[in-house]
Amino acid sequence: MARVGLTPDRLARAGAELADEIGFDQVSASALARRFGVQVASLYAHVRGAHDLRSRIAQVALDEMADRAAEALAGRAGHDALVALATVYRDYAREHPGRYAASQYRVDPGSPAVDAGRRHTELTRAVLRGYNLDEPAQTDAIRLLGSVFNGYIGLELGGSFAHSSPASDESWPRILDALDSLLRSWTKS
Amino acid sequence: MARVGLTPDRLARAGAELADEIGFDQVSASALARRFGVQVASLYAHVRGAHDLRSRIAQVALDEMADRAAEALAGRAGHDALVALATVYRDYAREHPGRYAASQYRVDPGSPAVDAGRRHTELTRAVLRGYNLDEPAQTDAIRLLGSVFNGYIGLELGGSFAHSSPASDESWPRILDALDSLLRSWTKS
DNA sequence: TGCACAAACCTAAAGGCTTTAGGCAACCGA
DNA sequence: TCGGTTGCCTAAAGCCTTTAGGTTTGTGCA
Numbered sequence: 001m002a003r004v005g006l007t008p009d010r011l012a013r014a015g016a017e018l019a020d021e022i023g024f025d026q027v028s029a030s031a032l033a034r035r036f037g038v039q040v041a042s043l044y045a046h047v048r049g050a051h052d053l054r055s056r057i058a059q060v061a062l063d064e065m066a067d068r069a070a071e072a073l074a075g076r077a078g079h080d081a082l083v084a085l086a087t088v089y090r091d092y093a094r095e096h097p098g099r100y101a102a103s104q105y106r107v108d109p110g111s112p113a114v115d116a117g118r119r120h121t122e123l124t125r126a127v128l129r130g131y132n133l134d135e136p137a138q139t140d141a142i143r144l145l146g147s148v149f150n151g152y153i154g155l156e157l158g159g160s161f162a163h164s165s166p167a168s169d170e171s172w173p174r175i176l177d178a179l180d181s182l183l184r185s186w187t188k189s
Numbered sequence: 190m191a192r193v194g195l196t197p198d199r200l201a202r203a204g205a206e207l208a209d210e211i212g213f214d215q216v217s218a219s220a221l222a223r224r225f226g227v228q229v230a231s232l233y234a235h236v237r238g239a240h241d242l243r244s245r246i247a248q249v250a251l252d253e254m255a256d257r258a259a260e261a262l263a264g265r266a267g268h269d270a271l272v273a274l275a276t277v278y279r280d281y282a283r284e285h286p287g288r289y290a291a292s293q294y295r296v297d298p299g300s301p302a303v304d305a306g307r308r309h310t311e312l313t314r315a316v317l318r319g320y321n322l323d324e325p326a327q328t329d330a331i332r333l334l335g336s337v338f339n340g341y342i343g344l345e346l347g348g349s350f351a352h353s354s355p356a357s358d359e360s361w362p363r364i365l366d367a368l369d370s371l372l373r374s375w376t377k378s
Numbered sequence: 379t380g381c382a383c384a385a386a387c388c389t390a391a392a393g394g395c396t397t398t399a400g401g402c403a404a405c406c407g408a
Numbered sequence: 409t410c411g412g413t414t415g416c417c418t419a420a421a422g423c424c425t426t427t428a429g430g431t432t433t434g435t436g437c438a
Contacts (some may be wrong), residue, residue, distance in 0.1 A: 002404090002416095003403095003404070003405080003414095003415060003416070004415090004416085005415090006415075006416085028394090028395060028396085029395075029396070029397090030394070030395055030396080031395095038415095038416070038417090039416070039417055039418080040395080040396080040397090041396095041397080041398085041399095041416080041417075041418080041419090042415070042416045042417070044396090044397070044398080045414080045415065045416075046415095049396075049397070050395085050396065050397090104343075104347075106347055106348075109348070117349065121353075136354070136355045136359070136360070136363075137363075139353065139354070139355060139360065140355075140360045140363050140364055140367070143341065143344070143350060143357075143360050143364065144337065144341075144364050144367065146340065146344055146349070147336070147337050147339075147340030147341035147343075147344060147364075148333065148336050148337055148340055149340070150336075150339075150340040150343060150344060151335065151336030151337055151338070151339040151340025151341070151343070152332065152333075152336040152340070154293075154336075154339060154340070154343070155332070155335055155336060155339060158293075158295055159295075159298070160306065160335070161332060164310075164328065165325070165328070166325045166328060166329075168332075170325070171325070171328065171329045171332050174325075174326075174329050175329055175332065175333050175336075178329070178333065178371055178375060179371075181371070181374075182367055182368075182370070182371045185370075185374075186367060191387095191433095192385090192386055192387070192432090192433065192434085193386090193387085194386090195386075195387085217423090217424060217425085218424075218425070218426090219423075219424055219425080220424095227386095227387070227388090228387070228388055228389080229424080229425080229426090230387085230388075230389080230390090230425095230426080230427085230428095231386070231387050231388070233425090233426070233427080234385080234386065234387075235386095238425075238426070239424085239425065239426090
């Protein structure tokens with residue numbers, strides 16, 4: 001009965017890896033316990049249950065994405081910053097589909113993952129600094145960008161763009177250019 | 190042992206109702222069997238399994254949305270058509286959150302739900318007729334609109350817009366106006 | 379009318395996931 | 409080194425999925 005050294009954090013990180021390997025919705029306390037060579041019930045000393053586990057994985061993903069985004073945005077503005085942020089999300093989703101799926105998990109209010117969400121909002125707001133938008137247009141624009149990123153990546157990952165041309169890789173930069181030009185002329189619309 | 194009259198179709202429709210009541214991911218063969226007052230195993234004569242059941246519910250939702258969209262688009266063009274299509278999706282999602290969630294279910298290639306997806310693409314293409322876009326811009330625009338609709342509704346339903354002003358109801362029409370103006374000037378971007 | 383066959387629904391059972399309760403053992407501080 | 413806390417274990421109940429095989433119901437044809 002050697003101790004493995006489980007902690008909520010290690011479970012969440014291992015869960016994130018597992019999600020990338022077998023898909024987020026296949027991640028279960030059982031599968032995770034198996035991976036640690038431990039009985040399922042042992043996990044319940046560290047995590048409140050399956051929902052708690054999934055929420056923690058979501059948080060891992062949201063934090064990782066925000067870290068990458070913050071790094072990518074440093075020293076960039078305008079079109080450059082927009083493309084950088086968009087690229088971070090899309091690349092992350094392609095590298096880590098399970099984690100990305102986790103980041104979409106409905107987490108309940110009061111959870112620390114809500115703060116991670118706020119961080120993403122602020123990063124998007126930072127991108128918009130280059131476009132000089134006043135409220136409420138700025139909030140509208142944040143919501144638009146969030147919608148496009150989430151929406152495009154979700155559809156692409158789901159294969160919706162796989163069987164038509166042009167390739168999804170080609171649409172993406174053109175759509176970002178269009179958004180850039182939209183943001184530059186937002187007030188005139 | 191009165192026969193209830195199960196069919197794949199009735200199961201799918203009842204599953205759609207159940208999804209709106211308890212949430213799509215809570216829909217199970219068990220819950221559905223309970224609702225029909227029937228043993229679980231009986232369902233397996235009509236659906237291949239849980240995945241098949243969920244796919245059929247997804248199809249019900251996609252078809253219903255496409256029907257509504259087709260009706261809403263009749264006789265409309267340009268900005269009017271854009272708003273009409275967007276409104277159909279958003280209203281449907283708010284009236285039937287479970288069904289809407291079902292419509293996002295990853296259905297496997299070859300399934301008839303793929304055709305339903307194509308129908309939505311064509312409806313979006315119809316909206317774009319009012320904007321005179323050539324390929325590949327037209328496909329880009331279809332993908333952009335799909336992304337915004339899916340993305341915005343998903344975030345809104347998840348509560349991402351609930352705790353900031355302006356209200357989500359106010360951002361939505363302004364975002365649609367911005368998209369309209371983007372589409373009108375797409376080639377110039 | 380009556381019979382035969384197909385379909386609809388049933389019971390039984392195996393296997394997996396979640397969660398709770400209670401027990402033993404390993405580690406840490408005194 | 410000893411006591412307590414914590415980490416992991418066994419046991420067990422409850423729910424979901426899926427398969428196998430039985431029985432009833434209803435329909436169509438003679």
